[in-house]
Amino acid sequence: MHVLPGIARIVAELANEHGIRSVRVPAERLRGYMLKDPSRLKRVAEQLAISALCALGPLAPLRRVDHFVGFYFGGRLAEDNLRTVLEHLPGGETVELMCHPGLEDPTSPYGHWGYSWAAETAALTSPGIRALLAERGVRLIGYRDI
Helix, strand or coil: CCCCHHHHHHHHHHHHHCCCCECCCCCCCCCHHHHCCHHHHHHHHHHHHHHHHHHHCCCCCCECCCEEECCCCCCCCCHHHHHHHHHCCCCCCCEEECCCCCCCCCCCCCHHHCCCHHHHHHHHCCHHHHHHHHHHCCCCCCHHHC
């Protein structure tokens, strides 16, 4: 929501006013694996629209990570999808991974989203993913390290 034009201006002003050095800029670059499933082209179009808002809006001059990933597989970042994302990361740069870990809750008001919270939790805590991160030399950091 914070990249929408009216809101982005307020976010940028507040970040400057309060000395917030870095903000999330959810502009995920298009990658080849995103074009393999025609049923996901709507998601690609949404991703491109968000990226355009990020590039042209008031958040553009603020500090951010080098890459943002996870929107394409939003809510569906099970281990196979997480592995795909991680295998396509550039080396030596900062990357923010958007994910939605949690527990399945049939009473959640967000159940209609169809997100796989438990599968994302399992993927993020998977020994196989941990090994892949170690192989690739990935170091986990927080926003204060940017």
